Amino acid sequence: MTEKIRILIVEDELLVAEDLKEMLLGFGYEVSGIADTGEMAIALVDEKHPNLVLMDINLASAMDGITAGRDIRLRRGIPIIYVTSFATQAIIDRAKKTHPSGYILKPFNERQIQTAIEIALYNNELEERVNENEITIRTLANAIPDAVMLLDHNRQVIALNNAMACRLGYNYTGIQRDSAVNIDRDGMFTSLESRFKDLISSGLPIRFEEQNLDKWFEISLIPISRSDEQNSCIFVQYHDITDHKRFEGSLKKEGITQIEKNMEQFQTLNDQIRNPLQAIMGYVNLDGLLYREHILNQVKQIDSLVNRLDRGWVESGKVKQFLLRHYLDNPDDLPNPKSRENCGGCS
Amino acid sequence: MQLMDTVLIVDDESAIREIFTLYLERKGFKPHAASGGLECLDLLKTQTPDLILLDLMMEPMDGWETLLGIRQYPPSSQIPVIIITGKQPTSEDILQYGGLIEDFIVKPVDFKIICESFHRIIENDRELVREIDRIWNREQDTGLLTEYASLIRLVNVTKNLEKRLNDRQCIDQIPLKKLEERLQELNKKLGFTEHLQEQNEA
Numbered sequence: 001m002t003e004k005i006r007i008l009i010v011e012d013e014l015l016v017a018e019d020l021k022e023m024l025l026g027f028g029y030e031v032s033g034i035a036d037t038g039e040m041a042i043a044l045v046d047e048k049h050p051n052l053v054l055m056d057i058n059l060a061s062a063m064d065g066i067t068a069g070r071d072i073r074l075r076r077g078i079p080i081i082y083v084t085s086f087a088t089q090a091i092i093d094r095a096k097k098t099h100p101s102g103y104i105l106k107p108f109n110e111r112q113i114q115t116a117i118e119i120a121l122y123n124n125e126l127e128e129r130v131n132e133n134e135i136t137i138r139t140l141a142n143a144i145p146d147a148v149m150l151l152d153h154n155r156q157v158i159a160l161n162n163a164m165a166c167r168l169g170y171n172y173t174g175i176q177r178d179s180a181v182n183i184d185r186d187g188m189f190t191s192l193e194s195r196f197k198d199l200i201s202s203g204l205p206i207r208f209e210e211q212n213l214d215k216w217f218e219i220s221l222i223p224i225s226r227s228d229e230q231n232s233c234i235f236v237q238y239h240d241i242t243d244h245k246r247f248e249g250s251l252k253k254e255g256i257t258q259i260e261k262n263m264e265q266f267q268t269l270n271d272q273i274r275n276p277l278q279a280i281m282g283y284v285n286l287d288g289l290l291y292r293e294h295i296l297n298q299v300k301q302i303d304s305l306v307n308r309l310d311r312g313w314v315e316s317g318k319v320k321q322f323l324l325r326h327y328l329d330n331p332d333d334l335p336n337p338k339s340r341e342n343c344g345g346c347s
Numbered sequence: 348m349q350l351m352d353t354v355l356i357v358d359d360e361s362a363i364r365e366i367f368t369l370y371l372e373r374k375g376f377k378p379h380a381a382s383g384g385l386e387c388l389d390l391l392k393t394q395t396p397d398l399i400l401l402d403l404m405m406e407p408m409d410g411w412e413t414l415l416g417i418r419q420y421p422p423s424s425q426i427p428v429i430i431i432t433g434k435q436p437t438s439e440d441i442l443q444y445g446g447l448i449e450d451f452i453v454k455p456v457d458f459k460i461i462c463e464s465f466h467r468i469i470e471n472d473r474e475l476v477r478e479i480d481r482i483w484n485r486e487q488d489t490g491l492l493t494e495y496a497s498l499i500r501l502v503n504v505t506k507n508l509e510k511r512l513n514d515r516q517c518i519d520q521i522p523l524k525k526l527e528e529r530l531q532e533l534n535k536k537l538g539f540t541e542h543l544q545e546q547n548e549a
Contacts, residue, residue: 267434268404271432271434272433273433274432274454275454276362277454281456281458282363282367285457285458285459286366299455303455310517313435314435314437317437
């Protein structure tokens with residue numbers, strides 16, 4: 001069961017007020033009350049939360065209907081229909097600024113009142129839905145930690161989220177429809193301009209990484225095409241990858257350090273294994289033992305195994321060189337600077 | 348009467364020093380031993396051996412550092428050095444130090460064979476030094492002579508490694524052909540005897 005629509009009547013002429021009340025009840029609405037002053041109208045709105053206010057402009061009070069209407073509109077967002085016998089241009093101008101939902105001149109008839117109320121309620125519902133949509137979109141946009149903005153085909157900012165506004169150091173409303181380059185800070189958008197051309201000619205999204213001051217970003221430019229080319233726009237996203245970059249860097253450094261350690265161990269071990277082999281060979285040759293050849297054969301086998309380990313060491317050196325060449329942006333910031341003993345390799 | 352050639356063994360492994368000593372004595376050398384780089388450089392202050400056998404992986408001063416120490420100290424700067432180690436060399440090692448040594452031997456090896464070759468290595472080296480001294484007196488460009496002395500050693504060491512090791516990986520970055528061409532060029536230009544280039548293999 002739907003609740004009845006509640007309407008507040010603000011009218012200082014008792015007869016007119018009663019007439020309106022009868023009319024509204026007849027349409028099936030509920031009357032929240034009748035106020036005869038502006039002050040009372042505000043108090044009743046706060047108390048009864050009506051869905052709509054029928055407001056007389058000329059009231060027997062210090063506060064007239066337009067002043068009360070502005071207050072109610074601003075604080076409560078309730079639709080107001082002015083019902084008045086005044087219609088000077090000055091009054092209409094004042095009334096206009098309070099965003100009324102209707103303006104009915106006395107004397108009125110039932111049809112006028114009913115139509116005005118229905119249209120006002122319908123428009124109000126639409127307006128609320130639009131507001132809700134905007135709030136939803138805004139909430140979604142601000143829920144993203146990435147700085148994002150939407151640019152039109154002239155690179156003017158249509159909208160941006162809080163993260164972007166924060167990075168730019170502006171407040172959100174202040175920079176709508178401003179050119180992106182104008183609101184740029186720290187050269188954040190410098191690299192965008194050249195990419196826009198590619199974006200527009202190819203119509204395909206572009207993604208690239210860029211360093212700005214001490215931060216790293218993955219920047220996405222996504223074209224959003226509309227049937228009307230003038231309305232197509234570009235979605236710009238700055239995804240902060242600073243932590244990822246740092247982690248990646250330290251991982252590579254650790255990896256290379258580990259390889260260096262392994263290589264050093266390989267070398268030391270191989271050297272240490274070859275010493276007893278050399279000693280055995282020396283002693284065996286010296287004493288002319290019965291099984292001398294057998295022992296030397298065994299020594300040879302161990303030696304060939306150590307040679308295989310040596311090849312592993314050379315391979316590790318190549319892997320390390322590869323990592324250095326391809327992954328480290330700056331080999332100088334390796335924890336262990338290149339040294340002769342642990343950094344052999346063949347290249 | 349000819350004095351016995353002295354050989355200094357530098358190795359941190361006592362068994363290796365002991366066996367070397369035995370073999371060297373049998374082959375008519377007078378052996379000395381040092382257990383590390385510092386001890387070696389210390390010994391060189393009082394003795395001038397005819398040959399030094401040097402291990403690489405030693406603490407705290409490794410073989411390459413010891414080698415540089417030997418070369419920088421004038422009384423020992425001309426003594427032939429042979430590296431004998433359990434560490435396979437890299438191309439980098441050889442390109443950097445090959446010109447300062449007579450040979451690079453990876454353990455284990457037959458001591459009998461290599462000890463026999465030491466006499467020849469010492470003789471060849473003496474001849475090279477004599478030749479260099481001879482040409483030094485008339486040659487204006489001493490830089491070319493220095494290059495020659497280093498190059499002939501580097502080429503020898505590389506060829507020996509190539510012959511001895513089944514695995515070429517450790518010397519595959521050395522442009523041996525180019526080095527040999529340059530050596531021939533210098534040999535002709537400076538007027539060295541041809542047979543200096545015969546291999547000095549241990």
